[in-house]
Amino acid sequence: MNRSFRRVMKKVMNTILKKYLSKYFLLIVMLILILMPAGDVLAAKASQTDAEAESTEAADDSEQVVDTGIAMWNSFTVRHEGDGLCTMSIINPVVGRHKISEIYFYTWSDEGYKNDLYRYRGLKVKNERSGVWFASFNGNTHSSSGLYCTEVRAVSGGEEMVIGTFFFRNDFSMEKHHGWIERNGRYFFYDREKQVMKRGGVQDGITIKDDGSAVMTAYSKEKLPVLVRAAEVVDEICEPGDSLNVKKDKCYKYVVSFPYLMKDYGVGDYVGKWSCLDAHYANNILNAYGDQGQCGGECVAEAAALAYLFVELDFGDVYLYTNEVHGWVYADGRYYDPNNSSVNGPEKWFNTSTYVTYATNTYLIN
Numbered sequence: 001m002n003r004s005f006r007r008v009m010k011k012v013m014n015t016i017l018k019k020y021l022s023k024y025f026l027l028i029v030m031l032i033l034i035l036m037p038a039g040d041v042l043a044a045k046a047s048q049t050d051a052e053a054e055s056t057e058a059a060d061d062s063e064q065v066v067d068t069g070i071a072m073w074n075s076f077t078v079r080h081e082g083d084g085l086c087t088m089s090i091i092n093p094v095v096g097r098h099k100i101s102e103i104y105f106y107t108w109s110d111e112g113y114k115n116d117l118y119r120y121r122g123l124k125v126k127n128e129r130s131g132v133w134f135a136s137f138n139g140n141t142h143s144s145s146g147l148y149c150t151e152v153r154a155v156s157g158g159e160e161m162v163i164g165t166f167f168f169r170n171d172f173s174m175e176k177h178h179g180w181i182e183r184n185g186r187y188f189f190y191d192r193e194k195q196v197m198k199r200g201g202v203q204d205g206i207t208i209k210d211d212g213s214a215v216m217t218a219y220s221k222e223k224l225p226v227l228v229r230a231a232e233v234v235d236e237i238c239e240p241g242d243s244l245n246v247k248k249d250k251c252y253k254y255v256v257s258f259p260y261l262m263k264d265y266g267v268g269d270y271v272g273k274w275s276c277l278d279a280h281y282a283n284n285i286l287n288a289y290g291d292q293g294q295c296g297g298e299c300v301a302e303a304a305a306l307a308y309l310f311v312e313l314d315f316g317d318v319y320l321y322t323n324e325v326h327g328w329v330y331a332d333g334r335y336y337d338p339n340n341s342s343v344n345g346p347e348k349w350f351n352t353s354t355y356v357t358y359a360t361n362t363y364l365i366n
Contacts, residue, residue, distance in 0.1 A: 076152065076166045081184050084139030086170055090122070090152050090163065092131050098157035103133040109170075110147035118142070118199075121210050136211045138188060139170045141197045146171060179231035179312050180204075180214075180224060187214040187224045192314040204311065204366045222276040229288035230308040244315055248336075251309040252350065256342040258285050261296040268324035271361060278320045278363040281327070282308045299339035300327030306338050307331070311366045318366050321359035328355065 075091040088105050103122030108114045118141065122133035139145055148170045152163040177190040177197075189198045189208060199212045204227060207215040214220055237254050238247045263284050264270050267277075274280045281304035283289050284297035297305075303320055307329045310318045316332025328337040333353070340349040 076150070076164065078168045078170075080170070081136075083183060084145065084170060085136065085183050085188075086139065087134055087136045088120075088150060089132055089134040093133060093152070093154050093163050095154045095156045095161050095163060100131075100154045100156045102155035102160075103135075104153045104155075104160070105135045105137075106151040106153065107137055107142075108149055109139070109142045109144045110149060110167075111144040116141075116143040123211075136186075136213065138197050138212060140177065140190075141199075141212075179234075180227040181231075182224070182228050187220075187228070188212050189214070192312065205364065218275040222274060223279040225288040226279040226282050226286060226308055227311070229286045230282070230305075231312050233286065234309055234312040244313060247313050248310070248351070251306060251313070252336070252338055252341065252346075255285060255302050255306045255309070255338050258302075259294070259296040260298060260339075261294065261301075263297050263301065265298045265300075266325040267300045267322050267327060268360070278304045278307065278365060281305075281320075299337075302338040303327035303329050303336075306336060307365045310336075317364065320363040320365060321361070322363075323358065323360045326357070330355075 077089045079087045105120040108117040120135035122135045125132040151165045178192045189203045197212050200210050206220045237250045281301045284301040285305040287295050307318050307320045310331050319330040335352050335355040337349040
């Protein structure tokens, strides 16, 4: 009985294999090829999850990796760049079926507890297949250093949804800045009176992004280093308790202390040569670019350097006036000519309501 049954079953199986195997062989092979990479992807996901766990344990103070509890998706990192400046990133944000159009980082300090909440708009890394969004902020605009909280929200399908809430530390000295500062090749502006970082808008002819960093153009690349150096010089030569007139006098004496050198005379021959002519002339004395073998210059360089220092005193609009061969400053309705003041005395040439000649070119510094 058993032998007969086995013989019958053997004949049936041979018939099935001969009849159907050749017909569906290609389909079977294709199914195998499709299923094999899926196993590799699952293995890769498992290995990446293990790698993320290891990176979380190994993270140092320069970059904190916050475990979101979701493998591979919504990984939040913070990179510290010094002086309270941080760059936050969210990797592979996922909120549902719809494509993400915007990411926002709602950030506040634990001490401020949302009294210092700021919304930072995320920027997507170009050519990044994994989907990385980031935003930078400076802790000096918040209430304190220490523990921070960020709520990451995504805009998808027209709705703003919370991806997750993350905590991290941002320990730094709450040093107050004024004017322009440079950090890691990026420039930020702090209100010269309130000492709060500006985000968005235009300052000193330079456009500022929502994250507070300056838009880099040919013009701003020439001007920003000189503005930074001017702020440093004012801090070096002036005391906080000095009156405005005392600060003006110190700035004037600083500028005329350098030798009179005919580097770029006359100015009419150089109009249009640089994207920011006034910054170039001021640099001849302030040496913001670090390219001056000997600091000094002629009348336009003295006037341009004085104009940049006056901008940091924050007492009104500051202009550099020039004609074909000479330069002077017009600030807050008054005229200042450092070259003629040093040669002929300041009585008729410094802080006066009238001037003796005309200008062919006008440059607004701030």
